[in-house]
Amino acid sequence: MKIAVFGAGNIGCFFGAQLLHTGAHEVLFVGRQRVQNLIRNAGALTVVPVNRPTISIPADKVSFVTDLQDLIAFDPDYVLVTLKGPQVQAAFKELGDLRFDEKTVFISIQNGARNPDLIRTLVPGNLVLGGMVPFNVTISPEDGSRFCQGSGGTLYIEQSAKTEPMALALREAGIVIQVSGNITGVLYGKIATNLNNAINALSGIGLLAELSQRSYRHIWSRCITEALSVYFAAGIVSLPVWGFPTEFMPYMLSLPDFVCVLLFRNVIGIKPGAGSSMADDFVNGKPTEIGDLNGEIVRLADEIGKGDDVPYCRGVLWLVQEVERRQRSGWGGAGWRPKLTGEQIRVFCTAGASNTVAPAAVDILVTAILVVT
Template sequence: MGEAQGRSNTSRIVVAGAGSIGCFVGGLLARGGHDVTLLLRAGTAEEITQNGLTLTDFGDLDVALAPDRFAMSVDPACLADADIVLVTVKSGATEEMAAQIVEHAPEDAVVVSLQNGVANAALLRELLLGWDVRAGMVPFNVVWVGGGRFHRGTSGDILIERGLEHVGRQLNVPDLTVHEHAELAAVQWGKLLINLNNALNALSGLPLQAQLGDRRWRRLMAAQMEEALMVLRVADVAFQNPVAKVPMGMVPRILRLRTWAFRLVAKTMLSIDPNARSSMWEDLEKGRGTEIDELQGKIVRLARQANVAAPINAGISELIRDVETLGGGSPKLTAQEVQARLRAFEAPADG
C-alpha cells in the first residue's frame, strides 16, 4: 500500500476517545483538510456543539473551528469508514477501544496509538491481530480549558512508528508536525521518564513553568528520574530523549543546576506556556482516574522484576493513589512536604 499505491493525501480519520489530546490533534487535522470524526463522550460532544472547537497554544496559535468542520459521534459505528484510527483513550480503556475497532473498523485501517505509557501499542497489536498498528509519541501536553477550548502548553513534534504507509506524512499539517521513527520503543521510554514529573506537578498544583523554576522541585524530579534510569539500565531497557538531543542521563544533572543556569539550558530544549500543567493535574482536578500505573507504576513493576528497589517512584505512586481516593483535586503540596512523606518509604529526596 502507501501513497504511491493510491491512498489519498487526505484521509478519513477517526480519533478514538477524543479528550484533550484527541480534540486538539483532531481539530488541527480537520483544519488541514482531512475528513475527521471525533469519537467522544456525550458531554464533550455537547460542549463542542455549543461552543465550537478552539485550539490555542504557548505561541500564537488561535484557531476557532465551527462544529461543521468535522464530525462527532458517541457511537463507535463511526469507525466503519476510517482509513486511520488515532487511539487517544487513557491506558485503562485500551482493551475496550480495541474491541470496538475489531467490531466496527475496516481491517485495512491503520491504527495509531497516541497514548501515554509504553505498553498500549503492544496491547493493541495483541488484540488486533493482522492489523497495521503503530506506536506513537505525543511530546506536548494539552489542557482542556472548558467551553470547547483546548490549549497546548508545551512544544514538540509527534513521532509515530515507521511502517509500509507514509502515515506520518499524511498527518503532517500546519501547526502539527508528525515524523516517522524506526525505533519508537526507546523514544517512548524516554517520554515515560519525562512524564514521571506529571505526578509531581499534580501534587504541587503549580503551573509547570513555576514548578520547574523551583530548585527544590527539580531536585525531587532529578532523584526520581535517576532512580528510574537505574531501573531501566538494570533491566536492559533502551531509552532516548524524545524532545532534545541531550542524553537522558544528563537530564538529572541539568535539573539540579542553579535556577538561572537551568533556565538558560532549558529554553533551548523546550517551550512551556506559563499556565501549562500536567495531564495528571487535570485528571485530579476533574476527579478522573490517573495514569500513575503506566508511569511510576511501570517503573516499580520493572524494578521488582529486576530485583532492585525503586522507593521514590513507589512513594510517589502511593501519594497519587491517596489523592485519587480522597478526591478534591490537587493537594497543592510543597516539595518539602512531598519529601517528608517519601521518608516513610526510606527514599532520599536528592539522590
C-alpha cells in the same frame, strides 16, 4: 483519506482539528458527550498551537460522535488512539462483536510503553503502530473552550510500510513529526521525562511555578535517575525526547531556580498557566495514568529484583494512588487535589516508600501528609 480520532479529549481534539483544518481529509472525532457539548456550546473547536496561529473550526463542521458503531461505520483508513491508558481496554470492549476492516491502521499516541501491545491484542487483525507526543494539551482556564498546547516538541510515529501517508498528512497540517525505527526506546524516554506529571499534580500548582522550585525538581531528578538505572539493568535503550540526552536532565534540574525557569520557558517552551494532564485528572476526578508512568518503572524494578532501588518512583506512585482512592471514596469533595510541598514528597519517598515498611505505617504517613493539605 479517512482519519478517526478515538478518544477525542485534549490531545485528540488538538491533532484532529489541525488535520481537519487542511480540508484534505475526512476526520471523525470519537469521544465523550462532555467534550462534544463543550465544542457545541463554544460554537467552534479551537486549538492553540505553540508558535503557530490559532485554529478555529465551526462546530457544525466538526463530525463528533459518542457511539462506537459510528466509528466502525466510518470505515477509517487510520485511527489515532488518544485514549488515556486506563480507558483502552474498556473502550475497545464496547465494540463487542464489531470489527474494523483489516486496512485500518491504528496509531497509539498515548503515555506509557505498553499501550501499542495492548491494542494489538484487542484488534489482532490490524496493524498497530506506536507513537509519542512530547507535550501536554490543556483546556484554557480563561474560557474553558480552547485546547492549548503547553510546550513545543516533535510527534514521533513508529516506522512501517503504512506510516508515510499519515506522516505526510500530519506534516501538511503543520505538525512537526519524526518517524522512528525504535519507538519503544522513544516511549521509555518519554516515560522518564513524564515522571514530573505526578509531581506537578501532587503540588497543586502550575508547571512553571513547580519547576521554579528546587525541592520539586529534586524529586523529579531522583525519579529520572531511578528510571535510567532500571532501564540499564533491564537492557532497555531509551531515546531522548527533548533533543538532549535524558542522562543530562538530573544535572539540568540541579541548576539555580532562575536558570531552570529560563530553560523550561524559553528553550523547552512551557507556557505560563500550563499544567500536567494528571493535574487535570485530579481536578476532574478521573483515573490517572500513574500506572503507565511511575508504575511502569516500579513494575520493571520489581521484575528484575531492583524494587528497593526506586523509592522515589514508588513513593510518588503510592501518593497518587492514595489521592485516587480518596477521590473514589468521596473524601474532600469533587475535584479535590492535594497541595504537597517538595519537602513533604521527599520525606514520604525516603521514609515511607519501602517494600519493608508495614502497610499500616505507610497509611498513617500518607494520611498525615494529605490531611494537612
